Amino acid sequence: MTEIEKTLLAHEVRPTAMRILIYKFMAKKNRAIALTEIENAFVKSDRATLSRTIRTFEEKGIVHQIDDGTGVPKYALCETGCNCEVEQDLHIHFHCNNCDETICLTDHKIPHINLPEGYLAENVNLVVKGICEKCNA
Numbered sequence: 251m252t253e254i255e256k257t258l259l260a261h262e263v264r265p266t267a268m269r270i271l272i273y274k275f276m277a278k279k280n281r282a283i284a285l286t287e288i289e290n291a292f293v294k295s296d297r298a299t300l301s302r303t304i305r306t307f308e309e310k311g312i313v314h315q316i317d318d319g320t321g322v323p324k325y326a327l328c329e330t331g332c333n334c335e336v337e338q339d340l341h342i343h344f345h346c347n348n349c350d351e352t353i354c355l356t357d358h359k360i361p362h363i364n365l366p367e368g369y370l371a372e373n374v375n376l377v378v379k380g381i382c383e384k385c386n387a
Contacts, residue, residue: 261310268295272303273312273327282316282324282343282352318345318352318377326354340374346382353382 254273255265263269275291276283288300304325307313316324340360345352360376 261312263306263310268299269303276327282326284322284324316343316352317375318343324352329356343377345377345379346385347379348381348385351382
C-alpha cells in the first residue's frame with residue numbers, strides 16, 4: 251500500500267485510481283491550484299467526478315480551500331496532522347501578483363484572534379499579496 255493510499259484511508263476516503271491521481275497531481279504542484287487546472291490536467295475525465303473528488307477531499311480534511319482574492323477558489327493539500335481547525339491549524343497564504351500563484355506558508359501560523367463575546371469564528375483567511383521568491387529573483 252502506498253503512502254497516498256494510507257493517507258486517503260486515514261481520512262476515511264476510499265483510494266480509487268482517480269483520487270490517487272488527483273492527490274499525486276496536487277502533491278507535485280506544491281502550491282494551491284484551481285479546479286480548472288485539475289480539469290485541464292485530466293481532460294478525459296468527467297468534470298463532475300473531479301469536482302466531487304475535490305469536495306470529498308475538502309470535507310475529509312485532505313485539502314483546504316483558499317480565497318486568495320482572485321475570485322477563483324484554490325485548493326492545497328493539508329499538511330500532516332492538520333485538522334483545519336480555526337484555533338490551531340491556520341497559516342498564511344501568499345499570492346504572487348506577477349505569476350498569479352498562491353502558496354501555503356505553513357510555517358507561518360495565523361495567531362489566535364480573540365473575538366468579542368458571542369462571536370464564533372468558522373473560517374480565517376490571511377492572504378499576503380506581493381512578488382514571490384521565483385519572480386523576485
